[in-house]
Amino acid sequence: MKFGIVVFPGSNCDHDAYYAIKHNLGYEVQFLWHKDTSIPADIRCIVLPGGFSYGDYLRTGAIARFSPIMKEIIRFAQNGGLIIGICNGFQILTESGLLPGALLKNTSLRFICKDVFLKTINTNTPFTSLIKKDSILKIPIAHFEGNYYADNDTIKELEDNGQIVFQYCESNGVVSEQANPNGSLKNIAGIVNKKKNVLGMMPHPERYCDATLGGTDGTLIFQSIANNFL
């Protein structure tokens, strides 16, 4: 089981993800440069990390989606490969059309960096299989554009297909407006595509894989991914 982390110009959570996957969790991992035109055959899961690829110019993720490696990433997804996009990675996935919708500016117009609670709505995905249904995860967010938006038909489709994976909630699991940090429709914090092999989420699981950093709930996501290949 080997992870590949794509490094775009402006990625800044790539090393956090590397550290969490290799040193906290003990899985194999390597960086992939955004100009690469192939993905090594032993990579089982691609991580699109957080950061500010291409300075967030034009729209977040809009330019990164045309990096040379993205053609291969789209092919990798079409062939059923697992992809997790975190924060800016989620934005790149929506821009590239691998996930529906878009991430707008937070309604507060503030960059928000804090712990949030997440309710796991769908545990029947390759990313959440080790998480107990409806259990609450504590994972940090750090973003300015995390306000998930899609038109009504798309939201209904996401609900009907079980594509909403994480919702912002209170510490007791209640999904409320108060618990919504950024204005996301339906408190959406993370979604998967229809085939459920591509996950995008605004919270940063790689930041909570080490107890000394404040939490370890993020490990469940990487362990769930690895669990597909045992």
Add this chain to the structure above:
Amino acid sequence: MPKFLATVKVMLKKGILDVQGKTVENSLKTLGFDQVSHIRIGKYITFFIDSNTIEDAEKIAKEATDKLLFNPNIETYEIKVSEMSEKEKQ
């Protein structure tokens, strides 16, 4: 080859809350502009196009906009293309 000037106006779709516009509107109201409402903030993008005809230039501007400059999930756009005067080219 003639040069054309393309201007692309990109706006958030109607119905999507424009939090930036809302904040600026609130600020203007604080400054006493009670008559002002419905502020929306978009992007105004300009670029030059080398092309033999205005039709080709319009086609290029539209393709560039569709491919990169706007996101159909959340935005709409208007494009204008005009031949540049000698002064504009400088």
